Amino acid sequence: MRKQIAAANWKMNLTYSEGQQLLSDILKENIGGKENHEVIFAVPFPYLAMAKEKTNGIQNYHIAAQNCSHKKSGAYTGEVSVGMLKSIDVNYCIIGHSERREYFNETNEVLAEKVNLLLEAGMTPIFCCGEPLSIREAGTQNEFVANQLKESLFHLNADDIKKVIIAYEPIWAIGTGKTATTEQAQEMHAYLRSVIAAQYGADVANEISILYGGSVKANNAKELFACADVDGGLVGGASLIATEFVEIIKALK
Numbered sequence: 001m002r003k004q005i006a007a008a009n010w011k012m013n014l015t016y017s018e019g020q021q022l023l024s025d026i027l028k029e030n031i032g033g034k035e036n037h038e039v040i041f042a043v044p045f046p047y048l049a050m051a052k053e054k055t056n057g058i059q060n061y062h063i064a065a066q067n068c069s070h071k072k073s074g075a076y077t078g079e080v081s082v083g084m085l086k087s088i089d090v091n092y093c094i095i096g097h098s099e100r101r102e103y104f105n106e107t108n109e110v111l112a113e114k115v116n117l118l119l120e121a122g123m124t125p126i127f128c129c130g131e132p133l134s135i136r137e138a139g140t141q142n143e144f145v146a147n148q149l150k151e152s153l154f155h156l157n158a159d160d161i162k163k164v165i166i167a168y169e170p171i172w173a174i175g176t177g178k179t180a181t182t183e184q185a186q187e188m189h190a191y192l193r194s195v196i197a198a199q200y201g202a203d204v205a206n207e208i209s210i211l212y213g214g215s216v217k218a219n220n221a222k223e224l225f226a227c228a229d230v231d232g233g234l235v236g237g238a239s240l241i242a243t244e245f246v247e248i249i250k251a252l253k
């Protein structure tokens, strides 16, 4: 049974003490969830150790970085390597968020390098994909997103691709309050699973969690997560409010 995942992406928000408070408020709710549930907090780099300590020992709760370098080590001022993350026991990392693709020029090719480094280190990549509004309006979103997967992930063997979490985040739905309809989400998720199945077989495709991201809130999470191919969400704005994120965790199927 594939994992159902509620992942918080704090992005570049909150002070250290606000982050501590938010985690305390969420964790005190003690939502154990089911065995196949996972809760992930992708926090800013300076808060990773704090978040790690706070969630220590809580089953199925994990900490993620929001990015990593595509270089292993060396003279790359300001970058954070996969090895550094691993050395403080961070085992998940978001890569390819549309904000990184747009503002930091990350390409599918660079993301393939990041995927390789993360998997080599035994970490779990949370690979983001999704189309801009212009592509959606042109009706070519399926080809666009499939190509992101192909160029960044399809060099992997079946064992490795099974370790990747995919997050479909249509860019027009991020931070806009405009959620994809359940039909739009389900349609894309099923399509992506079919693309993976064509490459690796249905058994592999059925093991991969595909999260939806883009204006997930407490009041729409249940409906979105109920879709057969939506395995939870990657949540921005609503993950900064304890009561909202708690409800989103509870909405996992």
Ligand SMILES: O=C(CO)COP(=O)(O)O
Pocket: 009, 097, 169, 173, 174, 175, 176, 177, 213, 214, 215, 216, 234, 235, 236, 237, 238
């Ligand atoms: O980008 C997102 C998560 O990575 C989604 O952000 P919002 O939930 O704020 O739309």
